[in-house]
Amino acid sequence: MLKLLRTLFRPELVLRRSSSSYVARMRYLTRLREDDEACLEALRSGRLLLYHRLAPLLQKTPAGLFQLPNICTNDLEGVLDKLGKSHALVKEAVLIGCTEKHEAQFSLDVGSLEQSEVERLCGGAFIDLRKAFFLLTGPEVPLVARGQTLLRWHQTNGFCSASGHPTFRNQSGSQRICHSSGHTYYPKMAPVVIALISDGSRCLLGRQATFPSGMYSALAGFCDMGETIEETLRREIAEEVGLELMSFRVSGSQHWPFPQSSFMVACQALVSPDNTQVSVDHAELEDARWFSLQEVQEALRLKKPPRNHQGAPPTLWLPPRYAIAHQLVVEWVQQQLATH
Ligand SMILES: NC(=O)C1=CN([C@@H]2O[C@H](COP(=O)(O)OP(=O)(O)OC[C@H]3O[C@@H](n4cnc5c(N)ncnc54)[C@H](O)[C@@H]3O)[C@@H](O)[C@H]2O)C=CC1
Ligand SMILES: [Mg+2]
Secondary structure (H helix, E strand, C coil): CHHHHHHHCHHHHHHHHHHHHHHHHHHHHHHHHHCHHHHHHHHHCCEEEEEECCEEEEEECCCCCEECCCEEHHHHHHHHHHCCCCHHHHHHCEEEEECCCCCEEEEEECCCCCHHHHHHHHCCEECCHHHHHHHCCCCHHHHHHHHHHHHHHHHHCCECCCCCCECEECCCCCCEECCCCCCEECCCCEEEEEEEEECCCCEEEEECCCCCCCECECEEEECCCCCCHHHHHHHHHHHHHCCCCCEEEEEEEEEECCCCCEEEEEEEEECCCCCCCCCCCCCCCCEEEEECHHHHHHHHHCCCCCCCCCCCCCCCECCCCCCHHHHHHHHHHHHHHHHC
């Protein structure tokens, strides 16, 4: 009987079991954010993601893959001892999550230490985050992005914008307070709407002059104060490529650490096939073009940035797999294949 019930209610049981451990982890994180002593205690047994001037430390596995090294507080204290530095640096770590085993995860910028020495002692290399996005896979990617963005926020919010006095962080790094004005500052993300525009059979991708050669992405724009998602999307598409939007649906979202910290709302958007004449605003974009399903499928198959021969038109290269622009493109290809 029990077996039968288990079979019948399996999805629910699995969901309940994983959700109870999820709830416990989230409540633990809330406690660590509110209780400085508990957070310090968690730091003693926690895991650390190290950054050097905001570049994360990555390790190459014997199989040639990249991963975040598993460093605990004791390991870092050993490194500090070898470099003759104080352990006080460890307390500058900020809380970014919690593993399934209830180990608190922190990020820490060791920019005050000699980069090559830390690399040697930890057995890894500090790699620019944009490059790291192409090298890492799986759940490590959002974690490394979150770690960097929170460190950056602390590094750039040391003073109160009302009083000009220094602000002070709590132990977890979830807020900063100005004792003079009484203001509490919380980490911020700027909302951005990003859309993959289609005319039913092709998709529109654009590139900024600063993108790597051949790279095209979905069109994106920051929300103006007070705008809704639809207002931002309609305005951005009109401004950047001179098209009038017909319809759209929200497909997902992601945190994006560049340039400061953005909250990306991702959409699949449609324009009328009778209204596809692109007029690029060159102040915003270097180019925007319609791409066929076949061109996009070929780009998705590329494993490395293409080497373009002089004079030849550059081969299409898409943003890294983790970027929501990439995910929008994959979703669009799947839709096209399912409907045609
Ligand atoms: N995760 C992903 O797949 C992708 C993410 N993005 C991100 O989307 C963001 C927005 O895309 P853009 O086309 O550059 O935006 P955009 O089309 O709104 O133009 C950028 C300009 O907007 C202004 N601006 C307004 N509010 C701003 C704010 N809060 N922060 C910075 N600049 C602001 C600045 O003048 C800036 O130069 C970028 O940060 C980019 O990194 C873009 C494409 C793909
Ligand atoms: Mg834009």
